[in-house]
Amino acid sequence: MVSKGNQTKIRIVEAATSLFAEKGYVAVTMKDICERCHMSRGGVYRYFASTKEVFISMLDMDFEKNLEIVTACIQEETDADTILKAYFKQEIENIRSPQSGLYFAIHEFAFAEPDQRFKMNQRVHDGIRILLMIFEYGQKTGAFKDFDHEAVAVHMIYFMDSLKTSSTILDISDEMLSKQMALLSNMVNRFE
Amino acid sequence: MVSKGNQTKIRIVEAATSLFAEKGYVAVTMKDICERCHMSRGGVYRYFASTKEVFISMLDMDFEKNLEIVTACIQEETDADTILKAYFKQEIENIRSPQSGLYFAIHEFAFAEPDQRFKMNQRVHDGIRILLMIFEYGQKTGAFKDFDHEAVAVHMIYFMDSLKTSSTILDISDEMLSKQMALLSNMVNRFE
DNA sequence: TTATTATACGACATGTGTGTCGCTTTTGTC
DNA sequence: GACAAAAGCGACACACATGTCGTATAATAA
Numbered sequence: 001m002v003s004k005g006n007q008t009k010i011r012i013v014e015a016a017t018s019l020f021a022e023k024g025y026v027a028v029t030m031k032d033i034c035e036r037c038h039m040s041r042g043g044v045y046r047y048f049a050s051t052k053e054v055f056i057s058m059l060d061m062d063f064e065k066n067l068e069i070v071t072a073c074i075q076e077e078t079d080a081d082t083i084l085k086a087y088f089k090q091e092i093e094n095i096r097s098p099q100s101g102l103y104f105a106i107h108e109f110a111f112a113e114p115d116q117r118f119k120m121n122q123r124v125h126d127g128i129r130i131l132l133m134i135f136e137y138g139q140k141t142g143a144f145k146d147f148d149h150e151a152v153a154v155h156m157i158y159f160m161d162s163l164k165t166s167s168t169i170l171d172i173s174d175e176m177l178s179k180q181m182a183l184l185s186n187m188v189n190r191f192e
Numbered sequence: 193m194v195s196k197g198n199q200t201k202i203r204i205v206e207a208a209t210s211l212f213a214e215k216g217y218v219a220v221t222m223k224d225i226c227e228r229c230h231m232s233r234g235g236v237y238r239y240f241a242s243t244k245e246v247f248i249s250m251l252d253m254d255f256e257k258n259l260e261i262v263t264a265c266i267q268e269e270t271d272a273d274t275i276l277k278a279y280f281k282q283e284i285e286n287i288r289s290p291q292s293g294l295y296f297a298i299h300e301f302a303f304a305e306p307d308q309r310f311k312m313n314q315r316v317h318d319g320i321r322i323l324l325m326i327f328e329y330g331q332k333t334g335a336f337k338d339f340d341h342e343a344v345a346v347h348m349i350y351f352m353d354s355l356k357t358s359s360t361i362l363d364i365s366d367e368m369l370s371k372q373m374a375l376l377s378n379m380v381n382r383f384e
Numbered sequence: 385t386t387a388t389t390a391t392a393c394g395a396c397a398t399g400t401g402t403g404t405c406g407c408t409t410t411t412g413t414c
Numbered sequence: 415g416a417c418a419a420a421a422g423c424g425a426c427a428c429a430c431a432t433g434t435c436g437t438a439t440a441a442t443a444a
Contacts, residue, residue, distance in 0.1 A: 161358065170312060234392060
């Protein structure tokens with residue numbers, strides 16, 4: 001028997017995702033979610049007991065997707081510098097996406113639900129690990145100069161996070177955005 | 193006649209501030225504030241009609257304080273590099289402060305109240321302006337190398353913001369923190 | 385001391401979200 | 415088509431925050 005319930009679950013999470021992107025985490029209610037996915041309270045509560053559960057589900061789905069994209073990106077490209085550029089480009093797309101409000105919601109979630117903060121730490125840590133892989137590869141091939149890999153990785157992740165989290169709130173021009181990426185590139189590339 | 197009401201107003205805002213630092217902006221209710229400052233609903237509502245008003249009051253007070261500190265810092269020190277270091281040091285103190293949750297609350301406030309986002313932009317803009325002043329001074333005296341002042345200022349502000357905003361959520365060691373400050377210093381200092 | 389006014393109180397009516405539960409509808413199987 | 419199980423519904427009781435308003439208390443002036 002193919003479960004129809006799983007389909008519904010995805011439908012609910014997708015509806016909730018758009019809500020989280022618009023209103024953040026705390027402000028979204030179960031009632032909102034019910035309305036957005038055109039279901040009754042009873043229907044939604046069959047699958048999720050709280051917005052917290054919905055959010056966790058969303059995080060898990062989103063995370064799988066992200067990991068796929070990045071690993072595909074790494075295997076496809078050959079030059080370390082090109083990989084890094086592609087990585088930056090992808091992040092810029094995330095910043096410019098209408099869904100970018102989600103990054104703020106994730107922060108809010110971590111703040112509001114202390115028992116889930118390990119997920120944020122996990123997320124950050126994974127991001128750092130990916131950058132470290134790129135750095136190591138780039139240094140072996142001579143594309144990158146000598147620098148403190150970990151510190152720079154941490155720096156990039158935090159900085160990107162700031163851009164993503166506040167993209168809904170603050171205006172930043174395309175020009176400034178590419179200047180920022182150049183600053184980051186300068187931290188690893190040979191030429192001054 | 194010396195107004196007692198103004199004293200009470202400050203008392204309310206101070207109580208609310210500690211709440212915002214603990215729970216963020218959205219999660220704090222008027223009821224919470226009443227309890228924290230040991231006043232009745234009627235008493236508090238005489239001064240503020242909503243948590244939004246309380247928060248705005250808090251922002252204004254906090255802002256004045258910050259401006260004073262920074263300008264005092266600039267006038268006191270002589271060497272540009274020392275000024276920058278002092279600036280970093282102050283920011284680290286903010287990150288480590290038990291009140292650091294406030295930075296997240298400010299983000300949440302800006303996200304939740306679109307009509308108040310201009311205040312955030314103002315805040316960021318002022319931060320950038322201060323850095324630009326330091327940079328200009330530093331370059332004149334030969335302490336700093338040649339670089340894109342605006343881009344680096346924007347970078348520092350965003351990066352610091354990330355550290356402050358996520359300090360409640362993520363762990364970062366003292367060692368890593370000083371490494372990060374070194375990375376920022378390298379963006380402006382002469383030696384490689 | 386008394387009158388006046390600013391300050392503070394807390395009960396109340398209202399609005400809104402929560403989670404449950406018995407019932408109906410749909411789906412899949414025999 | 416009949417039956418059982420899964421999926422979906424929406425009314426209900428409950429919890430909680432809001433904002434108001436008549437009353438009480440404290441502060442100040444005459």
